[in-house]
Amino acid sequence: MMVSAIDDSYLKKRYALLEAKRISDFLKEEPPETVIKIAKFFNWKIRRLSIQEGGKFTLHFADFLRNASIFHEKEWKLVNRQIVKGEVTLTQSEAVRLLEEEVKRHIEKRLQTTDFKLPETIAARVDHLKQLLMLRKGELKTEEMPKTIVVDAFPPCVKALYTAITGGHHLSHMGRLTLTTFLINIGMDAEDVINLYRSLSDFNERLTRYQVEHIAGARGSRTKYRPPKCDTLRTHGICINPDETCERIRHPLKYYQRKLRTTQKPSS
Amino acid sequence: MQPQTLKFVQSKFLEYYQNSFREDALPVSLEKREFGALLFKEKTMVRHRSFLQFGQLREFLCELVPSDVYYSSAYYDNPAADEMGKKGWAGADLVFDIDADHIQTPCGKEHDTWICGNCDFVGKGVTPKECPSCGSQKIETKTWICEVCLETTKRETEKLLDMLMNDFGFSTDEMRVYFSGHRGYHVHIQAETVRCFDQAARKEIVDYIVGTGLDFDSHGFRSAGGVISGPALESSGWSGRIARGVYDLLNSSPQELENLGLSKKVVKMLDEHKNKVLESWKTTGPWNTVKGVGEASWKKIVQRGVELQSAKIDTVVTTDVHRLIRLANTLHGKTALKKTIVPHGKLEEFDPLKSAVAFERDMAKVFVHESPRFRIGDEFYGPFKERKEELPTAAALFLLCKGVAEVVV
Numbered sequence: 001m002m003v004s005a006i007d008d009s010y011l012k013k014r015y016a017l018l019e020a021k022r023i024s025d026f027l028k029e030e031p032p033e034t035v036i037k038i039a040k041f042f043n044w045k046i047r048r049l050s051i052q053e054g055g056k057f058t059l060h061f062a063d064f065l066r067n068a069s070i071f072h073e074k075e076w077k078l079v080n081r082q083i084v085k086g087e088v089t090l091t092q093s094e095a096v097r098l099l100e101e102e103v104k105r106h107i108e109k110r111l112q113t114t115d116f117k118l119p120e121t122i123a124a125r126v127d128h129l130k131q132l133l134m135l136r137k138g139e140l141k142t143e144e145m146p147k148t149i150v151v152d153a154f155p156p157c158v159k160a161l162y163t164a165i166t167g168g169h170h171l172s173h174m175g176r177l178t179l180t181t182f183l184i185n186i187g188m189d190a191e192d193v194i195n196l197y198r199s200l201s202d203f204n205e206r207l208t209r210y211q212v213e214h215i216a217g218a219r220g221s222r223t224k225y226r227p228p229k230c231d232t233l234r235t236h237g238i239c240i241n242p243d244e245t246c247e248r249i250r251h252p253l254k255y256y257q258r259k260l261r262t263t264q265k266p267s268s
Numbered sequence: 269m270q271p272q273t274l275k276f277v278q279s280k281f282l283e284y285y286q287n288s289f290r291e292d293a294l295p296v297s298l299e300k301r302e303f304g305a306l307l308f309k310e311k312t313m314v315r316h317r318s319f320l321q322f323g324q325l326r327e328f329l330c331e332l333v334p335s336d337v338y339y340s341s342a343y344y345d346n347p348a349a350d351e352m353g354k355k356g357w358a359g360a361d362l363v364f365d366i367d368a369d370h371i372q373t374p375c376g377k378e379h380d381t382w383i384c385g386n387c388d389f390v391g392k393g394v395t396p397k398e399c400p401s402c403g404s405q406k407i408e409t410k411t412w413i414c415e416v417c418l419e420t421t422k423r424e425t426e427k428l429l430d431m432l433m434n435d436f437g438f439s440t441d442e443m444r445v446y447f448s449g450h451r452g453y454h455v456h457i458q459a460e461t462v463r464c465f466d467q468a469a470r471k472e473i474v475d476y477i478v479g480t481g482l483d484f485d486s487h488g489f490r491s492a493g494g495v496i497s498g499p500a501l502e503s504s505g506w507s508g509r510i511a512r513g514v515y516d517l518l519n520s521s522p523q524e525l526e527n528l529g530l531s532k533k534v535v536k537m538l539d540e541h542k543n544k545v546l547e548s549w550k551t552t553g554p555w556n557t558v559k560g561v562g563e564a565s566w567k568k569i570v571q572r573g574v575e576l577q578s579a580k581i582d583t584v585v586t587t588d589v590h591r592l593i594r595l596a597n598t599l600h601g602k603t604a605l606k607k608t609i610v611p612h613g614k615l616e617e618f619d620p621l622k623s624a625v626a627f628e629r630d631m632a633k634v635f636v637h638e639s640p641r642f643r644i645g646d647e648f649y650g651p652f653k654e655r656k657e658e659l660p661t662a663a664a665l666f667l668l669c670k671g672v673a674e675v676v677v
Contacts, residue, residue, distance in 0.1 A: 061436060062461045062469075069468035079476045080486035084504045086437025170397055170405055174584060201405035235471050235480055236583050262584075 153259035304333035335601030359463030449600030513573025604665035
């Protein structure tokens with residue numbers, strides 16, 4: 001109730017995560033029937049295979065994806081699972097791990113309700129906690145991008161796109177989106193980005209300007225768009241020649257930050 | 269397209285929407301969909317339209333007579349709102365697009381021509397990135413439909429359907445298969461279970477179909493102490509697919525194996541012991557049958573096996589939850605063929621060049637600049653070069669829409 005009243009999305013997420021972890025720790029020790037019971041509370045299509053069939057669980061792929069698609073480990077990718085007629089095979093601990101995600105979202109949703117009145121004494125505490133939270137959040141540093149553009153620190157995928165465009169080569173829609181969002185996010189001026197596209201034979205100033213400025217957040221919804229993450233770039237065939245640094249990051253911007261840190265040793 | 273040709277094509281499209289446009293095979297919840305139409309002359313898209321009933325939609329099409337008609341795979345609370353944020357997204361169908369444009373076909377697209385907008389240099393086959401003569405990138409492509417392209421996309425669609433049915437458990441009733449009206453097939457799934465899938469979930473499905481991020485180890489292909497093990501032919505899901513892909517590859521010509529960059533020695537060994545290798549599938553599989561074929565070689569073979577078994581879908585179409593896609597029973601502006609539903613379980617015998625014909629009557633006189641031989645219905649036409657021809661309406665429209673002929677008045 002107090003977390004709800006403080007009404008801070010970061011705090012809500014942390015609290016939901018903590019509760020979900022507590023529940024999943026407890027579920028790991030429980031008999032399979034309990035896991036099934038709780039999963040069914042969330043309308044999961046889950047069943048337990050007989051001992052002859054290995055005693056594992058099967059779960060409908062929709063329930064699996066809803067909870068597993070944010071995981072990054074290869075064993076959580078659907079393509080690496082056994083899936084038969086819509087059912088994914090799972091161990092108990094895997095089922096519990098997915099339930100943890102479901103519980104987390106369930107709690108986050110419950111925390112959205114602020115439709116209640118707190119007694120004064122508690123309201124005062126909530127205000128106090130709010131102030132404390134503000135102080136702590138101020139300490140969480142956000143990483144700033146340096147102002148100069150360092151092409152050598154581009155990840156291989158963006159470098160390939162950048163080389164292609166400067167050489168006047170055609171890029172796919174996804175390629176343009178990736179390159180533009182990347183350059184805008186590392187601090188390149190919208191005008192400079194537009195100029196990059198100028199060498200293309202099908203260059204259309206009005207259209208390019210509109211799209212680049214939209215991505216930069218100067219138009220429309222005013223949100224500044226971030227580049228797609230590595231996983232998405234792989235799906236659409238943009239990811240090429242991944243190197244060692246790529247193995248440690250999941251987002252092209254992280255690659256850039258990391259590379260800058262390692263290559264830009266103080267020069268003087 | 270000359271004015272008289274445009275006028276003729278539009279009059280025929282109007283005739284179709286007035287007399288032959290049918291309601292069957294249209295998407296469910298028409299009133300929640302956004303519609304868009306591409307205009308013939310202006311080549312611009314009229315978007316953000318919505319209709320409560322089929323009759324209104326037909327009226328709209330008869331009024332505009334567009335070259336192409338699209339609808340949203342998404343359901344919206346306010347489909348006519350002109351900003352995405354105001355539409356109120358309420359789920360989307362799961363849609364797959366298989367198009368010869370994105371697939372390597374055995375015909376090598378020899379029938380496609382391209383012309384450089386800068387120096388008028390003309391070429392055949394896959395469009396190059398830049399003109400070999402002047403280096404310009406202003407290249408216009410004229411694609412053609414060939415039976416090889418259509419067969420290739422059909423094979424890819426069959427692989428996709430197999431995965432959707434056996435792995436994902438969709439029933440044939442839940443999947444609608446359409447010929448796109450040009451060079452491929454669409455598969456639509458409107459089931460409740462898929463509607464709420466977000467982009468991340470759809471991306472996982474795409475990766476599954478294409479085999480992206482597939483980890484050999486997770487499917488039983490491992491090497492320990494010099495002994496290699498791998499999946500069996502009858503395994504379910506991707507494990508079995510890997511095995512079947514490898515089987516097909518080992519059963520094909522040695523040239524296929526050489527193309528993978530395997531050494532001549534390895535290819536020779538596999539070829540010499542072909543019978544033993546194929547026989548081994550009944551027991552432990554081929555992984556340790558031939559001496560001198562090690563883990564690295566098998567990995568290349570497995571990788572190619574995965575490529576052979578994956579279905580070449582357009583990854584962007586499936587992951588986009590706001591996509592506009594061609595509406596069933598409407599005409600394709602490049603062919604005058606209609607997007608046509610394939611009856612359940614009848615893909616194998618489906619003949620797109622017959623079933624998608626939208627005009628059955630009358631003849632038309634056209635002047636054909638250049639056209640390869642082609643088929644519409646049961647008849648073959650061409651090749652033509654700088655010739656006046658009187659053709660059945662469907663064949664004439666096909667040439668006119670392809671931009672290789674003009675109407676003769």
